[in-house]
Structures are given as structure tokens and as C-alpha cells.
Amino acid sequence: MHMSWPRHTWSRRRALTAATGLAAGTLLPPVGIIGAAPARGADLTTAAAFTNPVIWQDFADIDVIRVGDTFYASASTMHYSPGAPVLRSYDLVDWEIAGHSVPVLDFGAKYDLNGGRGYVRGIWASSLAYRPSNRTFYWLGQIDFARTYVYTATAAEGPWNRLTTISTPYYDAGLLVDTDDTLYVAYGNSTINVAQLSADGRTQVRTQRVFTTPSSVGTLEGSRFYKINGQYYIFLTRPANGQYILKSSSGPFGPYTMRQVLLDLRGPIPGGGVPHQGGLVQTRSGAWYYLAFVDAYPGGRMPALAPVSWTADGWPVVQLVNGAWGTTYPRPDVPPPPRQVTPMTGVDTFDGTALKPRWEWNHNPDNSKWSVNNGLTLRTATVTNDLYAARNTLTHRIQGPTSTATAELDVSAMRDGDRAGLALLRDSSAWIGLKRDGGVTRLVMVNGLTMDGNWNTTGTGVEVASARVSGSRVRLRATADIRPGAARSATFSHSTDGGAFVRLGPAFSLGNDWRFFMGYRFALFNHATQALGGAIRVLRFELSTP
Incomplete structure (x- = not known):
């Protein structure tokens, strides 16, 4: 959630330099402005294609997951109520709004327009996860830099209920349900931390700094936390023109190394910004995608989708079209949907x-x-x-x-x-x-x-x-x-x-x-x-x- 960075710092290209001896991580050479694996040109003009943005409506700070053959995403809503919409799709392209993770913004009178105002407060970048062990969806987010709230539901459309509050405000949180069912949260601005939650998800067991962003990069935030092929990854954004990823082979608390995923990449909306601050998701067939958002004011921040490949040593590469995030790509290869999603118009x-x-x-x-x-x-x-x-x-x-x-x-x-x-x-x-x-x-x-x-x-x-x-x-x-x-x-x-x-x-x-x-x-x-x-x-x- 990029709250305080002036526009000129967002648009300025910064050269990455190698750094050693970092307190909590090592900077590696960047994965070429994500052009390291150019997309297959012939595949991008087939009839079975989709067009970006996949949703031309305002859904920012996206977290995206798959449960079975269904994809779900969450987004920021700030002072709007109910908050934290849950989007649903069967193909990552056509989406509907299933419900909201936060039924009411009961975080103080200002959210009622009663003695105060909550404009540009409330639901910022937060996280959506699914826990197979109890077949439950989890939403986690901090409010007003004061505390973190956790809501749960057994169905995306709800009802959603508050599970707990945690005194640590997990800024721009990413929730990971590990393969052993342990719950971890990656969070922070520039200083990235990982917290472990109790088995019931109600309290914090420990928290630890795992990475300090090099000054040559600037600010990193917007954590998304993954475990892929035994490796731990924290996906981070540099507001509002870059995306980076941390990788650990030693467990969720690191140490982590970092690579650049994209920087100053041309986006699919003419006049819009760089796709960033989203999440990675894998289809059942094994294909990976990155669902990001594009700053496109006055309408807001619009979700865009691109396929992702992986290097032999385990780093993600966004597939480009003519050096840019594609306006069109082949549609994901997924099973036929059980029904058509409800249109947003x-x-x-x-x-x-x-x-x-x-x-x-x-x-x-x-x-x-x-x-x-x-x-x-x-x-x-x-x-x-x-x-x-x-x-x-x-x-x-x-x-x-x-x-x-x-x-x-x-x-x-x-x-x-x-x-x-x-x-x-x-x-x-x-x-x-x-x-x-x-x-x-x-x-x-x-x-x-x-x-x-x-x-x-x-x-x-x-x-x-x-x-x-x-x-x-x-x-x-x-x-x-x-x-x-x-x-x-x-x-x-x-x-x-x-x-x-x-x-x-x-x-x-x-x-x-x-x-x-x-x-x-x-x-x-x-x-x-x-x-x-x-x-x-x-x-x-x-x-x-x-």
C-alpha cells in the first residue's frame, strides 16, 4: 500500500547495484527487466486470447489464490463498507464479486462519519488465504497502524466473522499457510518481517526481521508470501514502478536473497502505469500467472494478468510481448467453468x-x-x-x-x-x-x-x-x-x-x-x-x- 511516495520518486528509473554484507539479505543480479524469457509471439495472437486489463474496474493491492479449480482475489477498499471484496473466477480472466471479508468497518466512529472521517484509511493492502486443514478462508489486515484483524469464513461469499485482533500491525501483510499447516505473515515497509501465528491463528508466537531493503532499491512493501517447491518467497512491490522477490532455502525466517522482477515496465493501459503489487497463482495444470494492478486514474487501479515462467534456479520471469506487459495473451488452460460468472455490469x-x-x-x-x-x-x-x-x-x-x-x-x-x-x-x-x-x-x-x-x-x-x-x-x-x-x-x-x-x-x-x-x-x-x-x-x- 503505497501511501506517501511522491510521483517523481515513483517514475524515476533507478539502477540496481550489487550489495554485499547486508544485515538480512543479499542483492543478486536482476532477472533482466523481465524480458529474460520473451513470450512466444505466435501464441499471443490466437483466437483463444484475453485482453488486459482483465477487470477494468478499481481493484487494487491484489492477493490471489486458487482453491480447487476456483480462483479468488482480494483488494483494498479503504473507507468503503463492506470492505475487502472477495472476487471469484474460474479462468483468471472473467471475474465476479462473491462477497466481502470485512462486513462492517467497526474500527472507530470515524468510519461511521460520526464525529470524524475515514477517507483514505481503513482497508489497505491485506491478505487472503485458504487453509485446507479446516476448509476455511482467512483475511488478515492492519487498520490505522494500530492492530491487525483476522476474519474467517467457510465460503467466499460469507458469512465472514472476526476471528481475532493482534496487537502487532502487520503493514501490507501476506499470509502463508505452510505445508505443515503453520500460519506465517510477511509484512513491513523496507524492513521486511515474518511473524508466526499460533495454531488457531489468534495470537502471534514470534516475529523477526528477515530483510532490509538496500538503499539502491528504495522502498519495498506489499508482501505476498509463498512456499513453492520447498522454497520460501516474499513477493514485494516498489511503489509504483517495480516488483522484487525474496527467496529463502532455509525456512520462512530466512536468510533471503533478492532479485528484481520488473522495473519501469510498459503496461497494457495507454497512459497508465507499471503493473505491480499483485500476486502469483498457479493453475491446476501447473501454469503460473501474475495478477497485478495498473495505476490508471481517474478510474483507479485496474487488474492485469500475465503468464510467468521460472528459471532453472527458481526465480519467476514475467512473459512479455514486444518488451512490455502484453495487452493480449493466450487464455489460461483450465477446466470448463461450472457456470458463468455474474457480470460486473x-x-x-x-x-x-x-x-x-x-x-x-x-x-x-x-x-x-x-x-x-x-x-x-x-x-x-x-x-x-x-x-x-x-x-x-x-x-x-x-x-x-x-x-x-x-x-x-x-x-x-x-x-x-x-x-x-x-x-x-x-x-x-x-x-x-x-x-x-x-x-x-x-x-x-x-x-x-x-x-x-x-x-x-x-x-x-x-x-x-x-x-x-x-x-x-x-x-x-x-x-x-x-x-x-x-x-x-x-x-x-x-x-x-x-x-x-x-x-x-x-x-x-x-x-x-x-x-x-x-x-x-x-x-x-x-x-x-x-x-x-x-x-x-x-x-x-x-x-x-x-
């Missing part, structure tokens, strides 16, 4: 009585103020003129490279002072929606919602366009272009008569500052500025691509 009519796992709240919701019953009801939960302080804002990731969100609302139960609508939500935001004042409901487009670098509100929004509303139902639409380096433009439109959509307001320029980390999201909201009691009903939401 499409229509949600909020059928049933629970939200689908594609949705995450901005901070924890007030559960007394919303409900799902063949439609989503959002009752006002906060009296504020600041959307960033309003509880029960429901968010949905944007699909890249461009996509459109359309929401159908029944606004007949709004009250004076209420504000409701569809937003593009980040530290610089805009929205289209309804304002009800003096018994009159107006349709408006608002921009100028801003935060500073400490995530305090610096602008609550300026109304820049308005239109009349006829009837109690309205369809709101936001279209976003999240291609990095492009215009990064978003537009809003509406339909109040069931007919064609009409543009409202000027184009909104999506900000691409990396420091908020999470990308833009579509967001449904309803808050009061005078008194609680109003409500809206969301009848339908659709995420579509051109």
Missing part, C-alpha cells in the same frame, strides 16, 4: 431484500435508514450541506474505459431541504439530482465539491444548471471516460417523461490525482439540509458500456 432492480456485492457504502451506513425490497429505499440519514459528510451514500465502481450509469428514482417522498441524486464521487465531485425547497422540486447539476489533501471538505458544490421536474419519477444518467491521459470527461443527463435523455450542465473534468488512491465511483445519495424524514426509492440501476 448490467441492470440491478434491487430484487430480494439484500444488496448485491457490487455495491459498497461510503463509510458504514446507518442501517435504520435504508432497505431493499424489490427496490432500494434511501431515507435521509444526515442533516448536512456536505455530501462528503452525508451517511448512506451508496457507491458502484465505474467500468472502463468508458461507461454510463442510469438510475431511475421515485422522488415523491422527498421533503423540503432534501438533496438526492447520482454523483461522480471522489475528492473532486459533481452530481445530477433533485433539490426540494419550499415545496418545489427542481432538477439540478452541481459541481465544485472538493476536498483538500487531509480529506477535509473545501467546497460543498455550486449549482450550475437546472431544469423543471414533471411527475414523481426521474431517470438520471452519468457518463464517464476514465481513460488515463484522455480528456477524462463526464457528462450528466436526465429524462423525466420516459423518453430521450437531455443533457444538463457542462462537462465535468475528472481529477486524476493519485493521492486519494480509490478511483471515481458512481454514487446514489439522499441527504437532508433541514430535517430528517424524507426518502427516495431507487427502482433501477444500470451500468452499461458503449
Whole structure:
């Protein structure tokens, strides 16, 4: 989880130099910028190919595992709740959201937007593992540099329950279930440590420094911990342009030697960053893959997949296409899936009585103020003129490279002072929606919602366009272009008569500052500025691509 490194240090190429006599490791010559084993060109243009990014939605700091013939991945979600989504795939290419490892961010009042804010806190790089001995999934992550939390479930979709808290904060942790069933955690920033947990996973037995990053490399973090062919490996990222690996033949506590896996590698998203900070996974047939993410703001950090081979002496090599992370590769050779995964785009009519796992709240919701019953009801939960302080804002990731969100609302139960609508939500935001004042409901487009670098509100929004509303139902639409380096433009439109959509307001320029980390999201909201009691009903939401 790269939290504090300025952009200029991320993009600067650094030469690696040999080092000897390190306190906890030895630097070896790099495995050539991962071009040491170029990919087979003829194999990369076959019809059975996939295209990167495999998920053009914001899923960062990926940990990926295989259980049987099913692959699972976890990702960072920071202040969004529920946190730590569990993704599921049968081929490493097509993914669905199965559930969330952290059902509620019960780490303090700031995660409730109650007396504080949890923006850019919460769920950072964490770890997902499966323990065959008790057929249980484990999620492990530190919160607020204070302590580590462990959650478990017997199924990826949950229910997930907290197993324990550990007083040591395992920063950017990687959890390993060893072949003898012992649990180990690799963690740290530059100084890399390994901890051993008790047999029940509830307490720390020991922890030890195993590696100190050479100054010629800089910062290493984002640990992923593996045991492969009897060797122990810690996979590490150099934010945000490099990947390195440590290897020990003497056990989980080292000593470790290090090699470079990639540095300043061209990625598969035009204008995007270097693929990094992900995990290694092996198919049942024995093939290895690296699932990384690519910085691609304003949309966020997008997962990309590449095949991996191994040198004779046990070091991984990412397969390249023309010296870069490939835009396409042959699809993994895996068994036919038992079913098709649930698309991350499409229509949600909020059928049933629970939200689908594609949705995450901005901070924890007030559960007394919303409900799902063949439609989503959002009752006002906060009296504020600041959307960033309003509880029960429901968010949905944007699909890249461009996509459109359309929401159908029944606004007949709004009250004076209420504000409701569809937003593009980040530290610089805009929205289209309804304002009800003096018994009159107006349709408006608002921009100028801003935060500073400490995530305090610096602008609550300026109304820049308005239109009349006829009837109690309205369809709101936001279209976003999240291609990095492009215009990064978003537009809003509406339909109040069931007919064609009409543009409202000027184009909104999506900000691409990396420091908020999470990308833009579509967001449904309803808050009061005078008194609680109003409500809206969301009848339908659709995420579509051109």
C-alpha cells in the first residue's frame, strides 16, 4: 500500500547495484527487466486470447489464490463498507464479486462519519488465504497502524466473522499457510518481517526481521508470501514502478536473497502505469500467472494478468510481448467453468431484500435508514450541506474505459431541504439530482465539491444548471471516460417523461490525482439540509458500456 511516495520518486528509473554484507539479505543480479524469457509471439495472437486489463474496474493491492479449480482475489477498499471484496473466477480472466471479508468497518466512529472521517484509511493492502486443514478462508489486515484483524469464513461469499485482533500491525501483510499447516505473515515497509501465528491463528508466537531493503532499491512493501517447491518467497512491490522477490532455502525466517522482477515496465493501459503489487497463482495444470494492478486514474487501479515462467534456479520471469506487459495473451488452460460468472455490469432492480456485492457504502451506513425490497429505499440519514459528510451514500465502481450509469428514482417522498441524486464521487465531485425547497422540486447539476489533501471538505458544490421536474419519477444518467491521459470527461443527463435523455450542465473534468488512491465511483445519495424524514426509492440501476 503505497501511501506517501511522491510521483517523481515513483517514475524515476533507478539502477540496481550489487550489495554485499547486508544485515538480512543479499542483492543478486536482476532477472533482466523481465524480458529474460520473451513470450512466444505466435501464441499471443490466437483466437483463444484475453485482453488486459482483465477487470477494468478499481481493484487494487491484489492477493490471489486458487482453491480447487476456483480462483479468488482480494483488494483494498479503504473507507468503503463492506470492505475487502472477495472476487471469484474460474479462468483468471472473467471475474465476479462473491462477497466481502470485512462486513462492517467497526474500527472507530470515524468510519461511521460520526464525529470524524475515514477517507483514505481503513482497508489497505491485506491478505487472503485458504487453509485446507479446516476448509476455511482467512483475511488478515492492519487498520490505522494500530492492530491487525483476522476474519474467517467457510465460503467466499460469507458469512465472514472476526476471528481475532493482534496487537502487532502487520503493514501490507501476506499470509502463508505452510505445508505443515503453520500460519506465517510477511509484512513491513523496507524492513521486511515474518511473524508466526499460533495454531488457531489468534495470537502471534514470534516475529523477526528477515530483510532490509538496500538503499539502491528504495522502498519495498506489499508482501505476498509463498512456499513453492520447498522454497520460501516474499513477493514485494516498489511503489509504483517495480516488483522484487525474496527467496529463502532455509525456512520462512530466512536468510533471503533478492532479485528484481520488473522495473519501469510498459503496461497494457495507454497512459497508465507499471503493473505491480499483485500476486502469483498457479493453475491446476501447473501454469503460473501474475495478477497485478495498473495505476490508471481517474478510474483507479485496474487488474492485469500475465503468464510467468521460472528459471532453472527458481526465480519467476514475467512473459512479455514486444518488451512490455502484453495487452493480449493466450487464455489460461483450465477446466470448463461450472457456470458463468455474474457480470460486473448490467441492470440491478434491487430484487430480494439484500444488496448485491457490487455495491459498497461510503463509510458504514446507518442501517435504520435504508432497505431493499424489490427496490432500494434511501431515507435521509444526515442533516448536512456536505455530501462528503452525508451517511448512506451508496457507491458502484465505474467500468472502463468508458461507461454510463442510469438510475431511475421515485422522488415523491422527498421533503423540503432534501438533496438526492447520482454523483461522480471522489475528492473532486459533481452530481445530477433533485433539490426540494419550499415545496418545489427542481432538477439540478452541481459541481465544485472538493476536498483538500487531509480529506477535509473545501467546497460543498455550486449549482450550475437546472431544469423543471414533471411527475414523481426521474431517470438520471452519468457518463464517464476514465481513460488515463484522455480528456477524462463526464457528462450528466436526465429524462423525466420516459423518453430521450437531455443533457444538463457542462462537462465535468475528472481529477486524476493519485493521492486519494480509490478511483471515481458512481454514487446514489439522499441527504437532508433541514430535517430528517424524507426518502427516495431507487427502482433501477444500470451500468452499461458503449
